[in-house]
Amino acid sequence: MQYKQLTSEEINRRIRLRKKRRIARRKRRRRFISLLFFLILICSILLIRSCNNDFKAKTENNTSLKPSLSKDRFTVCIDAGHGEYDNGTYNENLDVYEKDIALDVSLKIGQILENQDINILYTRKDDTTPWKSQPDSLKGRCDISNNNNADIFVSIHCNYYDDSPKVRGSEVWCRFKDTEDEKLAKFISNNLTMINFTENRGLKYESEKKLFVLKNTNATSVLIELGYLSNNKDTKYLKSLEGKNKCARAISEAIIKYKDLINEDEQKL
Numbered sequence: 001m002q003y004k005q006l007t008s009e010e011i012n013r014r015i016r017l018r019k020k021r022r023i024a025r026r027k028r029r030r031r032f033i034s035l036l037f038f039l040i041l042i043c044s045i046l047l048i049r050s051c052n053n054d055f056k057a058k059t060e061n062n063t064s065l066k067p068s069l070s071k072d073r074f075t076v077c078i079d080a081g082h083g084e085y086d087n088g089t090y091n092e093n094l095d096v097y098e099k100d101i102a103l104d105v106s107l108k109i110g111q112i113l114e115n116q117d118i119n120i121l122y123t124r125k126d127d128t129t130p131w132k133s134q135p136d137s138l139k140g141r142c143d144i145s146n147n148n149n150a151d152i153f154v155s156i157h158c159n160y161y162d163d164s165p166k167v168r169g170s171e172v173w174c175r176f177k178d179t180e181d182e183k184l185a186k187f188i189s190n191n192l193t194m195i196n197f198t199e200n201r202g203l204k205y206e207s208e209k210k211l212f213v214l215k216n217t218n219a220t221s222v223l224i225e226l227g228y229l230s231n232n233k234d235t236k237y238l239k240s241l242e243g244k245n246k247c248a249r250a251i252s253e254a255i256i257k258y259k260d261l262i263n264e265d266e267q268k269l
């Protein structure tokens with residue numbers, strides 16, 4: 001093989017060419033790094049936005065969205081606490097289970113509201129449940145409400161206090177202050193007080209005690225403890241037909257009052 005003798009002009013030309021290529025390579029690298037930075041920046045912005053939206057959605061969920069009457073029929077999900085293998089609390093003297101009082105009162109509320117053209121969803125209509133464990137049961141109850149876009153979720157229970165049979169009264173639990181839940185809870189608490197069968201233990205907030213069905217439902221949600229089954233007077237009243245009827249009427253009227261309030265607010269808009 002024969003090597004060609006390079007002229008100094010040719011050498012300079014090649015040096016210039018190599019230099020040009022080096023500069024072009026450097027430019028390409030710079031352009032690539034800038035593009036990479038730009039993409040990272042865009043991804044970060046999108047990620048922050050999505051986190052913010054998630055947080056916003058959760059916050060709105062916690063405070064519950066105001067129901068709207070302009071959509072389909074107003075829907076109330078009535079959750080009779082416990083059921084089947086899960087008796088809830090029990091009063092030995094009067095032989096009455098919480099699950100039975102909760103069911104009777106729930107069915108009566110449903111009947112009253114159905115007559116007002118309100119769509120009713122029950123989490124159970126008798127002493128059977130499709131769920132075989134408590135976690136499944138609590139999740140299942142929330143799913144019924146959420147999957148059907150219920151406007152209101154009302155869970156019916158009775159209380160129990162081991163340390164004193166004297167403790168009595170009704171309580172209405174809601175999530176936070178100044179929310180739709182609280183408005184509904186106040187109406188229900190006031191109406192139960194008007195029956196005057198027991199003490200009014202007032203509104204209770206979910207921050208005091210974690211309640212799965214309040215935390216995990218999208219509707220305006222409340223949990224009602226009608227009275228104490230550890231107290232014989234409360235139990236006797238809640239076991240009686242009159243007691244069940246009056247409690248159901250009080251709760252139903254509070255729900256109707258809340259629905260009317262939304263109606264008035266919507267008409268103002």
Ligand SMILES: [Zn+2]
Pocket residue numbers: 081082088089098157158
């Ligand atoms: Zn209960």
